[in-house]
Amino acid sequence: MRVxxxxxxALNVGACNxxxxxxxxxxxxxxxxxxPALPPEGQGPQLASSAAGATVPMEDPGTSVxxxxxxxxxxxxxxxxxxxxxCRQQAAPQLAAIKRATQQQQTGTAIAVAGTLASxxxxxxxxxxxxxxxxxxxxxxxxxxxxxxxxAAVEKASSDYALVVDSCLTHKxxxxxxx
Numbered sequence: 528m529r530v531x532x533x534x535x536x537a538l539n540v541g542a543c544n545x546x547x548x549x550x551x552x553x554x555x556x557x558x559x560x561x562x563p564a565l566p567p568e569g570q571g572p573q574l575a576s577s578a579a580g581a582t583v584p585m586e587d588p589g590t591s592v593x594x595x596x597x598x599x600x601x602x603x604x605x606x607x608x609x610x611x612x613x614c615r616q617q618a619a620p621q622l623a624a625i626k627r628a629t630q631q632q633q634t635g636t637a638i639a640v641a642g643t644l645a646s647x648x649x650x651x652x653x654x655x656x657x658x659x660x661x662x663x664x665x666x667x668x669x670x671x672x673x674x675x676x677x678x679a680a681v682e683k684a685s686s687d688y689a690l691v692v693d694s695c696l697t698h699k700x701x702x703x704x705x706x
Contacts, residue, residue: 591615592625593689598702607701614695621688628684632677639670 597607615622646663650656693703 592622592685593692595689595692595696596704597696598704602701610696610699610701611692614692614699617695618688618691621684621691624684625681625688628677628680630677632674632681635670635673635675635677637670638673639667642666642668642670 595611599607642663642665645666646660648659650659693706697703697706
């Protein structure tokens with residue numbers, strides 16, 4: 528039984544140690560599609576945030592997590608798209624931080640679920656049940672804390688991304704409707 532619990536904990540700790548190595552921020556500008564100048568009717572700026580219920584599309588690096596709301600009166604749409612692409616490229620480190628934080632949040636959630644599932648493992652004696660319950664509670668706590676930390680990091684990185692894009696567009700003389 529001890530071997531089983533030790534193997535379960537080793538798998539959970541191994542899941543925490545997944546890192547992605549890259550040489551720098553991922554280029555965003557090359558893969559960006561032409562986005563509409565204004566978001567659809569009734570929608571404001573879109574931030575990736577776990578608290579707001581929005582999701583961060585991690586599979587497609589070309590999709591943006593934020594679409595600024597810009598006054599397009601007397602603005603050349605082609606020039607705006609070029610400037611927006613340049614501003615998103617400037618905010619690429621924040622986009623990479625959003626992706627890392629989202630991965631951390633998902634890992635923490637998976638660890639917490641593994642701890643919950645471990646609590647349902649049948650054991651023959653009271654002492655083993657007590658040890659298993661303690662280990663499952665510890666794993667759930669670690670997973671919950673990791674997921675919560677990841678969610679906070681996603682929120683901060685998302686607001687930083689929006690700040691960088693908005694500041695860049697403001698410096699390029701665009702009028703933001705919702706700064």
